[in-house]
Amino acid sequence: xxxxxxxxxxxxxxxxxxxxxxxxxxxxxxxxxxxxxxxxxxxxxxxxxxxxxxxxxxxxxxxxxxxxxxxxxxxxxxxxxxxxxxxxxxxxxxxxxxxxxxxxxxxxxxxxxxxxxxxxxxxxxxxxxxxxxxxxxxxxxxxxxxxxxxxxxxxxxxxxxxxxxxxxxxxxxxxxxxxxxxxxxxxxxxxxxxxxxxxxxxxxxxxxxxxxxxxxxxxxxxxxxxxxxxxx
Numbered sequence: 001x002x003x004x005x006x007x008x009x010x011x012x013x014x015x016x017x018x019x020x021x022x023x024x025x026x027x028x029x030x031x032x033x034x035x036x037x038x039x040x041x042x043x044x045x046x047x048x049x050x051x052x053x054x055x056x057x058x059x060x061x062x063x064x065x066x067x068x069x070x071x072x073x074x075x076x077x078x079x080x081x082x083x084x085x086x087x088x089x090x091x092x093x094x095x096x097x098x099x100x101x102x103x104x105x106x107x108x109x110x111x112x113x114x115x116x117x118x119x120x121x122x123x124x125x126x127x128x129x130x131x132x133x134x135x136x137x138x139x140x141x142x143x144x145x146x147x148x149x150x151x152x153x154x155x156x157x158x159x160x161x162x163x164x165x166x167x168x169x170x171x172x173x174x175x176x177x178x179x180x181x182x183x184x185x186x187x188x189x190x191x192x193x194x195x196x197x198x199x200x201x202x203x204x205x206x207x208x209x210x211x212x213x214x215x216x217x218x219x220x221x222x223x224x225x226x227x228x229x230x231x232x
Contacts, residue, residue: 003124003133004166008159010137011111014144015156022149030150037146038204041110041196048193051186057225058190065191065218075213078105103151106203107158109212111140112165113192113199113219119185121166125173133166183230184223191222 022030052058069075079101111117116139120132147155169176180188195215202210 001124001167001170002128003120003130003137004163004170006130007111007133007137007140007166008162010141011107011144011159011162012156014141015148015153018145018148018150018155019153025149030146033146034150034204037143038200041204042200045193045196045198045200048196049190051193052190053183053186054229055190057187057222057229058194060225061187061191061218061222062194062215065221066215068217068221069214070211072217073214074216075105075211078108078213099152100154102203103147103154104157105213106151106199107144107147107155108161109199109203109216110143110196111158111162113195113216117166118169118188118192121169122173122177125170126177180223181226184226187222187226188219191218195219 049058081104083101116132116136120130120136123132124130144155195212195218198210198212198215201207202212
């Protein structure tokens with residue numbers, strides 16, 4: 001889990017810098033930075049989606065995954081966790097609370113959804129090679145700096161989700177590597193790309209509110225569909 005720990009350190013360092021110097025950054029500049037990150041995340045999500053070999057698998061995974069996510073109320077759970085952490089660690093008022101939860105949700109999803117998080121964690125768990133997660137850490141550190149200056153300390157507490165998510169994948173890497181084929185990984189990556197695009201439109205560019213958290217089960221559904229299709 002060396003790579004995951006490096007990732008957590010990068011997010012915390014970037015977040016602290018953002019909190020310390022955030023007040024000196026003009027609001028318009030903060031908004032532009034977040035918008036730029038939103039455009040980048042949207043472009044990255046689109047690039048990931050283009051890796052699909054069968055768009056219908058991605059569509060099916062998203063539909064089934066969203067139904068499961070709505071049933072399990074994943075986004076509500078993440079929001080409740082964010083509110084609980086806000087009560088423990090933040091002294092801000094009601095508006096600050098909303099900002100805290102938004103920062104926690106946005107950072108948690110952004111830092112955990114993507115091929116680097118999955119592939120890097122598998123590689124780190126199997127061989128101890130954390131190069132992919134080191135690259136991801138640099139990107140997340142800069143993103144954390146930008147987000148923390150605007151969205152506050154909630155961004156830094158997303159490290160809890162990073163630890164559970166990436167650490168869990170690393171610990172289960174051997175089993176996952178034995179099961180997941182290249183075709184499964186392609187569709188999983190493409191599905192993650194659509195989720196990233198939704199995150200960009202909803203939380204970063206604020207074009208339309210989308211309950212992106214409830215789409216996360218699609219990441220597990222996509223490889224399952226590929227396996228089922230391969231049986232016929």
